[in-house]
Amino acid sequence: MTNALALPMPSAVGNLDAYIQAANRFPMLSEAEETSLARRFRDEQDLDAARQLVLSHLRLVISIARGYLGYGLPHADLIQEGNIGLMKAVKRYDPDRGVRLVSFAIHWIKAEIHEYVLKNWRLVKVATTKAQRKLFFNLRSLKPGSEALTPGQTLEVAKQLGVKPEEVTEMETRLGGHDLALEANDDEDEKFAPIAWLADSNSEPTRVLEAREYDRLQSDGLQAALAGLDERSRRIVEARWLAEGEAATLHELAAEFGVSAERIRQIEAKALQKMKGLLSA
Template sequence: MAHSVALPVITGGDSIESYVQRVNAVPMLTHEQEVDLATRYAHENDLEAAGQLVLSHLRVVVSIARGYAGYGLPQADLIQEGNIGLMKAVKRFEPTRGVRLYSFAVHWIKAEIHEYILRNWRLVRIATTKAQRKLFFNLRSMKAGFAALTHAQAKEIADDLGVKPEEVLEMETRMSGQDVALMADDSDDDGYAPIDWLADSDNEPTQQLERRAYDTLQSDGILHALDSLDPRSRRIIEARWLGDDGSTTLHELAAEFNVSAERIRQIEAKALQKMKVALEPADA
């Protein structure tokens, strides 16, 4: 039985540069080698062959991920999400079609990175329809300079992307808007923030009693829900959602349990669903 190839991951002590050096040191495959490995994986479920296909194309993920550096998200997370897309591409790759894996994988890598960006770039999702997603990922590069678009410029971009000028202007407004802090900066004694305009009901006795009862109920409920999980699922949920030092990445947990990041994602989703069911009596 074939063993899977150990893939490099970005751990907490790693730098992006050292990871890039490692993946760039892996030689690219020739067309013949690629076809042979893909055939072994497709016909014999040879996981070592699949691992070699992924390993030789990690540099492709790095190259694509760098194109999304302007969204303010950690480059390591963009790369790791792109790697998931690469693994999906390898799983679906058919060498008999005469297309190189590089060309086939680009779509899957970008799709996974796009989904990650849309989930995390803003607290409020700004691109939910297909047209909005197309605008979100193309407007930055098509817009000349930082000045607001004129109607003529918006129409030109709209024609190129097959959307309405109004949709272009709306997306520009969404993307140019900044998240406003609820609290004022401590260094600005004269500054006002949205919280200053909100009524303070914290000292109202019934609100305090209700909140205290709810917090107790929820904390007990969460502990009960965690107890319903098997040890591996509980470890994943605690690391992803309940850690004090930020959530652990899918790839860190994948390395810990010696499985794929996609498998960790599946276990996490199943565990959250099980916890939701366990919490329903508390919510009621």
């Protein structure tokens, strides 16, 4: 059996081409070698056997990762995520099922790369459901060109992927969009940045302080204006306008002071006029 451990490990840092060359130097395993190593790992927890299984399939990860370069993500990161999927496949692989590791590992490698692409392609995740994931990874290859799909093409793509036409249209719109910075880089463009649309000007610290100061001055001014009224006028204004519960009626105050409701109305009007003059002074 060829011993993959005798070869130098590919470096995790440095030149990507050097890593790929090192990974390609690991020999492919025969079916008998692969089965023997897999059984040693499964039955004896032999980590050296698991390491040889992983190293001999690094070139598979590199090949699969290359197919996802169109999403604009670093090739090295795609390979790294694929390697995680490969290690998961080795951990779960059962050699007695009659399936080669390469066939079993493809699913796990792609699953990890898919998850990485979906999380990092945009700030906002573009695909969450199973149907959306299928569309995300297949729509580009099924589109005849860079132009938007026609209604007929949309129906054809939906039929091929087994999804609804409106789902195809929605995913095409998502793929055609792009991330937008929340804040503008140039000061002169600041008012056009999304942060300006989202911000609540009333919550801006200086506005809050100004509002608090205004309320304080209004409260102090109101108390000073009330202090300038005689006791009966102050009682009528407070009962009619400043009561926490239901305001008193003219008739209720008339009964309290033993005068007519019209007289209460006159006293109220005169008191409010006097307070207005005090507040505006």
